[in-house]
Amino acid sequence: MRNAAFVLILLLFMAAAPVVAQETATTTALDSASAAAQVTVTEKTIDPAVLMKGDRATVTVTITNNGAESVPISRVFLSDSDISIPEGSYDSVGSIGAGNSMTFTFTVRADVPDGIYYPRFSVNFRNAPSLRDYIPVKVESTELDVSLVTRPDTFSVGNKETIVLRVGNPRENTINGIYIVPQGEGVEVEQSGSFIGRLQPDQSANVSFDITPQESANLTFHVTYRNGFNTHVLDRVLPVVISDDKKAAQPVVSNIVMTSSGDVYTVTGDVTNAGLKVANSVIITTGAPATPVEPNRIYVVGSLDPDDFSSFEVNFRAGDVASIPLLIQYKDEDGNSFEHTTQVTINRTSSSEEERGFPVAIVAVLVVAALVIAGVIVYSWKKKA
Amino acid sequence: MAATITDLFLNPGRFFEQKMREEEGLKLPSLIILIAGIIGAIGAAISLGPIIQLLPSEAASFTPVLMAITTGAALVTVFVIWVVWTVVFFLLSMPFKGTGGFKRLLEFVGYGYLPQVIGGLITLPIFYLYFSGLDLPQVSDPTQIQEITLQLMSAPELQIAGVISVLFLIWSANIWIFGLKEARNISFRHAAIAVGVPVGLYVIFQLYSLFFSGGF
Known part of the structure; x- marks a missing residue:
């Protein structure tokens, strides 16, 4: 009887044991879930805040255990079907202690069209449901705006002009390290580059470059900037076409009178500035084949305001040429030298015309006189005989 | 039979033989020299015109004085040279x-100037045509005035005119040979030497000045 009672008790115990174990496990799971529920995402940042297509960004997520118990974490990861996340998983995290925070950093790459994407941030707990959150990643490929604010109407060879560029940031995030380098063959630029640095959203900055073109060319402004740690290059091309400056000083020679003395010619006349800018250091002389001679090898007029004029006089020698170049040299306000050439026809005076024809007649007179005199002398000597 | 101008040119021997029979007289020779002097003075005035243009405007007031001095000098110079030639030949x-007197020789040398009067009448238009067509700038530097003057005088027209003058001087020399022979009663050969040597040297000097020294 005692044995039967022992067996009965044993059977009852065996029957009750799984139920107790199940009840114990259930109680433990509930405790773990309760603890995991205290873990929340407390901070999530992305740098740069707005990506351009192809950019990489750093996503940083901080979770905090607000509970009183340590919570074991099996895996933390960031995933998305569009955004590329090269290393999006933390497989050995351990536990997050009570009151502690943990920060997870991921790198994402936006090889996607513009738009807003939401990668999923997941924290897998042991014995508890996962924690999920979505990190908004904004992709917007608008570039910096580079525009010409000031440029001359025309370019002329050797004439220094100032170009002013305005760089604006139409993006929603700050752009760093903005640097502009001008480059172009046939165009001399005084500044090798210009550094702007940081531009806040909707801000702009002006930069100026002094350029001196030697020929028609394309001047390219290489604009380098950084969006976060992504470097971008933007080119803006300025066609530099050499043409006449519409406002430039324009010396015009008039009232030309040429006289000669032997082989020395004297040219007098007026030089008028028919342009809209001042002509400085105006000098007048003659060019080859003429040879300037004293007393006025060169004639210094000085400064000529628009619509102003001055008289001049230059002396030169010239061979048997029909015309000679009259050179008017002047400078603009920047010291650039210019030369204007006016062909002047050599006006040989009537005596000069006769210089070519008249001697023939005189030679004829000479010959006749010589013959007559010789005849008379011979005749007189014959008479003597 | 009186000596004629035609004889002077074509048969000067007979001209001076006949003159030897007449009284010595310097009226006609002086008239010839005066005409030659006037022609020379006119030529000097024509030449001076453009030179005066070179002078600064401040010197314009001296123009009449300068002109008077130049023409007067040209006139007097002819008379002086007449005497100089006579002295040299003498x-x-x-x-x-030689036995003849100086006055007779002076008379005959004066007659010998007649071809040069003709030469002057020929060269005078050449001077006028050349200088009247010039228009010269005003200059202030004396060295430049000199330079321009030299250029003016080295013109072909003036060089040819100079040669013409030399030719007529040679014609005068031919007459002077006959005149010297008669006036000094020497042989024709000796007269030719006495006239030919100084005149020849003078001609060489004149031609050298014309073609190698840039002017008269």
Whole structure:
């Protein structure tokens, strides 16, 4: 009887044991879930805040255990079907202690069209449901705006002009390290580059470059900037076409009178500035084949305001040429030298015309006189005989 | 039969033989020299015109004085040279035992100037045509005035005119040979030497000045 009672008790115990174990496990799971529920995402940042297509960004997520118990974490990861996340998983995290925070950093790459994407941030707990959150990643490929604010109407060879560029940031995030380098063959630029640095959203900055073109060319402004740690290059091309400056000083020679003395010619006349800018250091002389001679090898007029004029006089020698170049040299306000050439026809005076024809007649007179005199002398000597 | 101008040119021997029979007289020779002097003065005035243009405007008031001095000098110079030639011929004829007087020789040398009067009448238009067509700038530097003057005087027209003058001087020399022979009673050969040597040297000097020294 005692044995039967022992067996009965044993059977009852065996029957009750799984139920107790199940009840114990259930109680433990509930405790773990309760603890995991205290873990929340407390901070999530992305740098740069707005990506351009192809950019990489750093996503940083901080979770905090607000509970009183340590919570074991099996895996933390960031995933998305569009955004590329090269290393999006933390497989050995351990536990997050009570009151502690943990920060997870991921790198994402936006090889996607513009738009807003939401990668999923997941924290897998042991014995508890996962924690999920979505990190908004904004992709917007608008570039910096580079525009010409000031440029001359025309370019002329050797004439220094100032170009002013305005760089604006139409993006929603700050752009760093903005640097502009001008480059172009046939165009001399005084500044090798210009550094702007940081531009806040909707801000702009002006930069100026002094350029001196030697020929028609394309001047390219290489604009380098950084969006976060992504470097971008933007080119803006300025066609530099050499043409006449519409406002430039324009010396015009008039009232030309040429006289000669032997082989020395004297040219007098007026030089008028028919342009809209001042002509400085105006000098007048003659060019080859003429040879300037004293007393006025060169004639210094000085400064000529628009619509102003001055008289001049230059002396030169010239061979048997029909015309000679009259050179008017002047400078603009920047010291650039210019030369204007006016062909002047050599006006040989009537005596000069006769210089070519008249001697023939005189030679004829000479010959006749010589013959007559010789005849008379011979005749007189014959008479003597 | 009186000596004629035609004889002077074509048969000067007979002209001076006949003159030797007449009284010495300097009226006609002086008239010839005066005409030659006037022609020379006119030529000097024509030449001076453009030179005056070179002078600064401040010197314009001196123009009449300058003109008077130049023309007067040209006139007087002809008379002086007349006497100088006569003295030279007289002296050079002395070694050949010349016997005639100085006044007679001066008279005959004066007649010998007549071809040069003709030469002057020919060269005067050349001077006028050349200088009247020039228009010269005003200059202030004296060295430049000199330079321009040299250029003016080295013109072909003036060089040819100079040669013409030399030719007529040679014609005068031919007459002077006959005149010297008669006036100093020496042989034709001696007269030719006495006239030919100084005139020849003078001609060489004139031609050298014309073609190698840039002017007269």
